[in-house]
Amino acid sequence: MGAYLIKGGKPASGEITISGNKNAALPCLAATLLTDDTVRLCNVPDIEDVSVMCKLLKGIGSSVVVVDSHTLDITSGTRKGFLSEELVEAVRGSILFLGPLLAICQEARLTPPGGDVIGLRRLDTHFLGLSSLDATCSLEEDGSLYIHANHSRLKGNTVFLDETSVTATENVIMAASLAEGESVVLNAASEPHVQDLCMMLNLMGCKIEGIGSNLLRITGKKRLHGCSFTLGSDFMETGSFIGLAGASGGEILLRGVQVEHLRMIRLGFQRIGLDFLIDGPTSILIPRKQKRLLYREVGGHTGKVDDSPWPGFPPDLLSIITVCATQMKGSILVHEKMFESRMFFVDWLIRMGADIILCDPHRAVVNGPSRLHGSIVTSPDVRAGMALVIAASCAEGVTRIENIYQIERGYEALSQKLLGLGLAIEKVL
Numbered sequence: 280m281g282a283y284l285i286k287g288g289k290p291a292s293g294e295i296t297i298s299g300n301k302n303a304a305l306p307c308l309a310a311t312l313l314t315d316d317t318v319r320l321c322n323v324p325d326i327e328d329v330s331v332m333c334k335l336l337k338g339i340g341s342s343v344v345v346v347d348s349h350t351l352d353i354t355s356g357t358r359k360g361f362l363s364e365e366l367v368e369a370v371r372g373s374i375l376f377l378g379p380l381l382a383i384c385q386e387a388r389l390t391p392p393g394g395d396v397i398g399l400r401r402l403d404t405h406f407l408g409l410s411s412l413d414a415t416c417s418l419e420e421d422g423s424l425y426i427h428a429n430h431s432r433l434k435g436n437t438v439f440l441d442e443t444s445v446t447a448t449e450n451v452i453m454a455a456s457l458a459e460g461e462s463v464v465l466n467a468a469s470e471p472h473v474q475d476l477c478m479m480l481n482l483m484g485c486k487i488e489g490i491g492s493n494l495l496r497i498t499g500k501k502r503l504h505g506c507s508f509t510l511g512s513d514f515m516e517t518g519s520f521i522g523l524a525g526a527s528g529g530e531i532l533l534r535g536v537q538v539e540h541l542r543m544i545r546l547g548f549q550r551i552g553l554d555f556l557i558d559g560p561t562s563i564l565i566p567r568k569q570k571r572l573l574y575r576e577v578g579g580h581t582g583k584v585d586d587s588p589w590p591g592f593p594p595d596l597l598s599i600i601t602v603c604a605t606q607m608k609g610s611i612l613v614h615e616k617m618f619e620s621r622m623f624f625v626d627w628l629i630r631m632g633a634d635i636i637l638c639d640p641h642r643a644v645v646n647g648p649s650r651l652h653g654s655i656v657t658s659p660d661v662r663a664g665m666a667l668v669i670a671a672s673c674a675e676g677v678t679r680i681e682n683i684y685q686i687e688r689g690y691e692a693l694s695q696k697l698l699g700l701g702l703a704i705e706k707v708l
């Protein structure tokens with residue numbers, strides 16, 4: 280499994296370049312199934328989740344040519360064959376095969392996907408959305424998901440999603456791109472990764488309007504063609520390094536950032552006393568000098584940081600906010616509204632000396648600043664794992680973080696990037 284040994288107490292400082300967005304890479308990889316032509320994907324992060332998706336694509340006949348470490352040429356083949364249960368269960372992104380396979384093969388069968396164990400990962404919105412396009416979805420007795428088109432081609436429709444699910448929106452978009460007629464998707468998710476998928480499909484000949492909003496109008500095409508598409512930068516990685524610099528008291532220059540994606544993220548970090556300077560269209564500087572004060576609401580009440588679908592504060596950054604808040608002065612409520620089990624990781628921070636009250640599975644009150652000390656901890660999910668890395672960088676002594684697969688599946692070259700920022704980190708078996 281592997282572990283990190285991190286000796287804390289030194290501010291993380293230096294420069295790094297942010298990688299391509301993991302959550303954009305996954306749907307864009309799945310969308311290559313929608314055409315027989317070759318699709319070139321650029322700025323693909325070199326991470327485990329991508330490698331699993333590529334293995335799954337190869338399993339159903341796609342050719343994946345590695346042009347360089349961040350560029351892939353993908354050409355679909357039969358789209359028949361084996362979607363390995365073990366690989367499907369390794370990533371949440373595997374659910375993204377449902378939409379394209381349904382559109383192009385009129386059916387798809389998949390064991391339930393995996394991903395972070397942070398609470399129920401619902402499938403209902405996927406079923407609701409895809410069945411609105413004239414398909415039938417079921418959970419089979421053997422536990423697999425089976426979906427088939429009721430006619431030879433899916434039919435465009437008005438699709439109202441019961442929640443703004445990211446991957447369900449992506450599945451509906453991909454299915455609708457080859458459906459007959461127009462689809463209008465209401466209550467659609469609008470995260471930058473959803474936008475990337477839409478932009479890629481438009482380059483492939485589809486017509487998607489309303490990109491970035493919660494109403495998408497998709498004109499389905501009989502066939503889509505190849506394209507070359509460059510993935511956007513990973514705003515979760517950006518937020519993680521803002522957190523690392525801020526919590527450890529260092530100064531980091533981040534390159535390859537999409538500053539336009541950071542509006543709410545910046546407001547969230549400001550609430551815990553951290554800010555950054557915009558240094559050109561694709562760079563930000565997190566300066567050493569920070570307020571380091573947990574904000575209070577107008578009227579003096581305890582402040583809070585909470586998540587919501589885009590353009591709200593992303594749920595994936597709340598673990599980072601929580602650990603950073605332990606190093607700031609004051610009290611703050613962190614309210615994770617979307618996943619039922621994500622906040623349980625605070626037990627590890629408490630073990631390291633943090634003063635946190637877990638009020639219920641969704642809410643934690645953080646009182647800071649706390650002196651953290653090294654401990655042996657385990658990464659339960661990709662973002663909690665990164666939060667533990669940040670905690671370790673601030674702690675006195677050595678922290679051993681186990682199960683680092685659950686960190687590295689989402690962060691490219693993490694240990695090298697951390698070494699470059701001066702962190703005393705060693706990777707051990």
Ligand SMILES: CC(=O)N[C@H]1[C@@H](OP(=O)(O)OP(=O)(O)OC[C@H]2O[C@@H](n3ccc(=O)[nH]c3=O)[C@H](O)[C@@H]2O)O[C@H](CO)[C@@H](O)[C@@H]1O
Nearest residue numbers: 302371372399401442443444445446447588594595617618
């Ligand atoms: C591969 C991928 O892209 N994974 C991301 C994707 O997962 P994923 O697409 O699985 O997440 P969903 O957007 O479906 O939902 C996430 C959770 O939020 C809840 N929910 C969602 C929408 C809503 O309006 N109300 C609500 O309560 C859902 O019930 C679920 O518990 O989006 C999540 C939410 O941004 C991110 O954490 C994941 O990193």
Ligand SMILES: C=C(OP(=O)(O)O)C(=O)O
Nearest residue numbers: 371372394395595661662
């Ligand atoms: C929850 C996440 O990933 P996944 O949906 O792939 O489990 C994440 O990226 O924080």
